[in-house]
Amino acid sequence: MSLAYLVIQYVVQYGFRILGAILVIVAALFVAKSVGRLFERWLNEQDLEPPLRLLLLRLIKTLVVLLGILIALDQLGLQIAPLVAGLGVAGLGIGLALQGVLSNVVAGLSIIFTKPYRVGEHMSLLGGPRRCH
Numbered sequence: 001m002s003l004a005y006l007v008i009q010y011v012v013q014y015g016f017r018i019l020g021a022i023l024v025i026v027a028a029l030f031v032a033k034s035v036g037r038l039f040e041r042w043l044n045e046q047d048l049e050p051p052l053r054l055l056l057l058r059l060i061k062t063l064v065v066l067l068g069i070l071i072a073l074d075q076l077g078l079q080i081a082p083l084v085a086g087l088g089v090a091g092l093g094i095g096l097a098l099q100g101v102l103s104n105v106v107a108g109l110s111i112i113f114t115k116p117y118r119v120g121e122h123m124s125l126l127g128g129p130r131r132c133h
Contacts, residue, residue, distance in 0.1 A: 021072040028068020032061045049119055052112050 039060050043053045074080045095102060117123065 017076050021075045024072040024075055025068055028065055028071070031068070032064040035064055036061045049112070049115065051119075055112070 036057055040053075040057055043056060046053075048056075070080055070084075073083070111117070
């Protein structure tokens with residue numbers, strides 16, 4: 001068998017699956033951009049700090065793209081259920097290993113969402129600024 005014959009055989013066998021997966025990913029990127037624009041308009045109407053707006057916008061776009069990637073992998077014939085279950089178990093293990101770091105992240109998000117401070121405000125700790133000698 002020649003190399004050209006093998007290439008043609010694989011293109012015939014898997015070509016439409018690969019083309020479908022590529023189209024799904026391109027569509028997911030387009031949808032993420034469109035949903036991002038709509039979500040950004042909605043966020044601009046809300047009373048939110050700019051870093052929080054950016055965080056939420058990036059989160060929404062990332063979720064849409066990840067969903068598109070999962071659909072593309074399904075289009076290629078990969079079993080999605082075991083992959084998602086494995087990611088869940090891995091996420092649980094990583095979460096248990098990084099409890100301290102994740103508690104700091106959650107505390108930071110709590111400050112962002114409750115907005116006890118505004119951008120540009122200053123605060124002093126332990127009696128104000130100190131000079132180093």
